[in-house]
Amino acid sequence: MKDLALVVVDMLYDFIDGSMACQEADKALRNSLKYIEEETSLTDPDDSGIRSIFPILFVRDSHPANHCSFHEQGGPWPPHCVQDTHGADIHETLAPYAAEDLCFYKGQNPALEQYSGFEGLNPAGQSLSEVLHLMEVKNVLVCGIATEYCVRNTAEDLLKDGFHVYVLKDCLAYVDAEGHTTALAEMEQEGIRLI
Numbered sequence: 001m002k003d004l005a006l007v008v009v010d011m012l013y014d015f016i017d018g019s020m021a022c023q024e025a026d027k028a029l030r031n032s033l034k035y036i037e038e039e040t041s042l043t044d045p046d047d048s049g050i051r052s053i054f055p056i057l058f059v060r061d062s063h064p065a066n067h068c069s070f071h072e073q074g075g076p077w078p079p080h081c082v083q084d085t086h087g088a089d090i091h092e093t094l095a096p097y098a099a100e101d102l103c104f105y106k107g108q109n110p111a112l113e114q115y116s117g118f119e120g121l122n123p124a125g126q127s128l129s130e131v132l133h134l135m136e137v138k139n140v141l142v143c144g145i146a147t148e149y150c151v152r153n154t155a156e157d158l159l160k161d162g163f164h165v166y167v168l169k170d171c172l173a174y175v176d177a178e179g180h181t182t183a184l185a186e187m188e189q190e191g192i193r194l195i
Contacts, residue, residue, distance in 0.1 A: 009144025014087030022173040059117030116153035143171035
């Protein structure tokens with residue numbers, strides 16, 4: 001497939017084995033890593049590092065300690081992905097594939113809940129949409145955590161922005177099994193393809 005990118009959503013420690021560990025997170029991590037490894041060459045001829053045959057972009061929750069989504073502020077979630085903590089880090093197995101300029105940080109405003117990767121910005125202040133369009137990407141694969149929230153919102157925004165969207169269904173973790181199943185069915189009805 002030409003003009004392809006992979007968007008990895010919230011593969012962060014707090015969603016894998018931390019304060020908001022999601023169901024099937026280990027499987028999602030393992031399958032995502034396997035997919036990426038199959039699609040990349042770990043070393044190039046002059047051994048200067050990892051090369052990918054397509055860009056890999058990372059969406060990252062990145063909250064101040066007083067974020068509105070936390071229980072202490074009346075929100076629905078326990079504290080998670082607090083800036084400058086281990087829980088906010090990309091899992092070490094995926095970290096080598098994460099270029100800082102292709103990381104998009106969401107939830108940094110303490111007063112705003114942000115599920116979609118479209119609401120995040122990279123260190124240069126660019127949005128996910130801006131960067132994908134600059135790369136002339138047309139087809140976007142999505143994997144990550146959690147299906148019902150950040151994955152779904154990101155995938156739907158990609159679709160609304162004109163991309164062909166493919167969700168890697170074996171590379172997802174979720175808060176609730178029923179919510180996961182419902183979200184997949186509804187995304188498919190909207191025109192997002194499950195592969």
